[in-house]
Structures are given as structure tokens and as C-alpha cells.
Amino acid sequence: MQCFARMLSGAFCLGLVSPAVMAQDMVAVGGFEIDRTEVTIGAFREFIEATGAVTAAEKAGGGEVYAAGWVQQPGWTWRTPFGRPATDQEPTVHVTFDEAQAYCAWRGKRLPTDAEWMEAAYTERRTSPPAPFETGQTYPYPTGKTPEGANCLQDCGATPALDHSAVLRRGVGHAPAGTTRAGVNGLYDMGANAWEWTDNGPGRQKTTRGGSWWYGAQQMHRDHSATKPADTAVVYIGFRCAKDS
Numbered sequence: 068m069q070c071f072a073r074m075l076s077g078a079f080c081l082g083l084v085s086p087a088v089m090a091q092d093m094v095a096v097g098g099f100e101i102d103r104t105e106v107t108i109g110a111f112r113e114f115i116e117a118t119g120a121v122t123a124a125e126k127a128g129g130g131e132v133y134a135a136g137w138v139q140q141p142g143w144t145w146r147t148p149f150g151r152p153a154t155d156q157e158p159t160v161h162v163t164f165d166e167a168q169a170y171c172a173w174r175g176k177r178l179p180t181d182a183e184w185m186e187a188a189y190t191e192r193r194t195s196p197p198a199p200f201e202t203g204q205t206y207p208y209p210t211g212k213t214p215e216g217a218n219c220l221q222d223c224g225a226t227p228a229l230d231h232s233a234v235l236r237r238g239v240g241h242a243p244a245g246t247t248r249a250g251v252n253g254l255y256d257m258g259a260n261a262w263e264w265t266d267n268g269p270g271r272q273k274t275t276r277g278g279s280w281w282y283g284a285q286q287m288h289r290d291h292s293a294t295k296p297a298d299t300a301v302v303y304i305g306f307r308c309a310k311d312s
Contacts, residue, residue, distance in 0.1 A: 094252055095312055096187045101179055102307035104244040104255045105263065106170065109155025111145055111162075114170045123163050124300040130161035131301045133281070134236045140302075148302055149231040149240060156243040157229070158261045158305040164273045164297035167264045171308035179309035181265040181274045188250075188257040188277065189289045200251060207288055209250045209257035209277065214284035216248030219259035222284035238281045241305075258287035261305035262295075271297045279303040 093100040114120065122145060124130035129141040130148075142150045145161045162170075164178075171177050179187070186192075188209040191200045199211060208214045210223075218226040220238050226247060231240035245255045257263075259282070262275035272294045278286030281303050285291060295304070 093310070094187070094254060096183070096192045096252055098312050099179070099183050099309050100312055101183065101187045101254070101309045102176075103253065105158040105261055105305045105307050106167075107155060107244045108145060108148075108153055108157050108159050111159040111170060112155070114173050118169075118173065120166070120169070122161065122166055122300065123298065124161040127300075131299075132235070133301075133303075137301075143302060149234055151231070151234075154243060156245070158241055158244050158256070160241070160261055160302050160305045161300045162304070162306070163300050164264050166300075167306040168266070171306075174308055176308035176310040178264055178266040178306065181267040181276070183309055184257075184263065184265045184276050185289065187252055187254060191251050193252060196253075205289070206251055207290075208284065209254065209287060210248060211250060214258060214287050216250070217259040217284075217287060218242040218247050218256065218280050219278060219287060220281060220283045223259060228280060241280050258284075262293070262303050264304065264306040267294075273297045275304055 092103045094103050124144045129139050129143045131137045131139050140150060145159050147153055148160050168178050190205045191202055194202060196202060206212060210216045214223045217223040218228050226242055228239045228242040241260050247256055249255055250257055257277050259278045260280055262279045263277050265274045265276055267274040275293050275295055
């Protein structure tokens with residue numbers, strides 16, 4: 068817990084990180100690297116077990132979902148995002164901006180800046196990308212010219228989403244990380260699946276990017292932006308980490 072508290076104040080606790088974890092798969096985009104997938108429950112569990120941290124959603128008895136307004140759901144936390152046992156490959160949600168930031172620091176990384184996230188999501192930087200991607204091209208969606216292949220609501224085609232519709236008033240839920248179609252820069256789920264926290268600088272209103280399974284393709288588009296209070300912990304928001312190259 069002391070290490071977790073230090074990370075929230077900006078300090079790193081790298082002594083807890085194993086060499087295997089430090090080699091976690093990342094993609095180089097210009098002068099920085101970014102996680103290929105959203106941070107998974109299995110990866111977040113390592114952080115929790117090492118630091119003894121307890122998330123805000125756990126302390127409150129559950130995170131939130133939007134129904135007829137924001138509704139707290141007892142038992143919905145990063146461990147059980149829809150109130151049921153989850154697999155280690157599912158994305159970590161129900162975490163605040165500070166908790167995401169602390170996790171990344173523990174991994175020897177940080178949250179991507181908003182500008183970094185946008186570049187990685189929409190502008191192809193690989194020198195020899197597979198078709199249909201082209202080096203230097205900026206796309207309207209993280210999946211390319213169309214939203215096809217993402218896990219969004221109705222607009223993106225078939226997805227490998229896990230079916231939690233029985234406990235939801237809208238949509239199905241997220242897909243395991245890395246199981247949708249790879250997009251720009253070979254990244255997964257930069258569009259839809261879960262919103263992702265980005266670091267937009269000072270202030271407690273933080274940007275989230277990419278949309279989620281709760282929305283259609285509009286929220287995936289590069290022209291769409293949204294912000295949320297940094298202490299928000301809901302079923303739609305996850306994150307990934309970045310670091311300088």
C-alpha cells in the first residue's frame with residue numbers, strides 16, 4: 068500500500084516489477100511505445116497482489132453503469148466487471164484515472180498523453196504495414212477507413228464480445244483483449260470495446276478516447292472527444308500504458 072500511495076504522488080516502485088513483465092508486448096509509434104492491447108484483468112491482478120491496493124470501486128461496493136442515469140452496481144469491480152467471474156484476458160475496467168496511472172507507473176510506464184493516443188490510434192507509422200493500411204496515412208477510425216472489426220454497438224459487424232446482455236439495459240459487453248481485428252499500427256481495441264483514459268495534463272477532468280461497446284461508430288471517430296471526472300470508475304472505461312522509446 069505504501070508503494071501504491073507513492074505512485075499516486077508521482078513516484079515509481081520499479082523494484083516490484085519482474086523482467087518478464089517489463090517485456091510486455093508494446094508497439095513503437097514515433098518517439099514512444101504503447102501497449103498493443105488494453106490492460107487485462109490478469110495483468111492488473113499482479114499489480115494488486117504486489118501493492119495491496121484496493122480500488123475506489125471496491126471500497127464503494129461496486130462501480131457504475133449507465134441505465135436511467137448513473138447507477139451503482141454492487142459487486143461490479145475490476146475483478147468481476149459485470150458482477151460475474153471474469154477471465155484474465157478481459158480488459159480492466161472500473162478503475163479511476165489515478166488507479167490507471169499508478170498501475171502504469173508500477174510497470175515502469177505511464178498513461179499515454181492524449182496526443183500520443185491519437186497518433187497511435189489513427190496514423191499508420193509502420194514502415195511495411197499489411198494491407199489495407201498505408202504508411203503515413205491518417206484514418207477516420209482506429210480500424211482504418213471503416214469501423215468494421217471493432218467491438219461497438221451495431222455499426223462494426225460481428226465481434227467476439229462476451230455476452231453480458233442479461234445484466235445490461237444496452238449492448239452486450241466487452242470482448243477479451245486482443246480478440247478483435249488488429250487496426251492501425253497493429254493495435255487492438257483502440258476503437259470501441261472500452262473507453263481509455265489518456266493524460267491531457269493538469270486538471271481533474273480527463274479525456275477518454277475510442278468509444279466503447281455501449282456506443283456505435285461515431286465515438287470511435289478521430290473527431291470525437293469526451294472527458295470524465297478523474298475519479299470515475301465505470302464498466303466502460305479501461306486503459307493501456309505507454310513509455311518513451
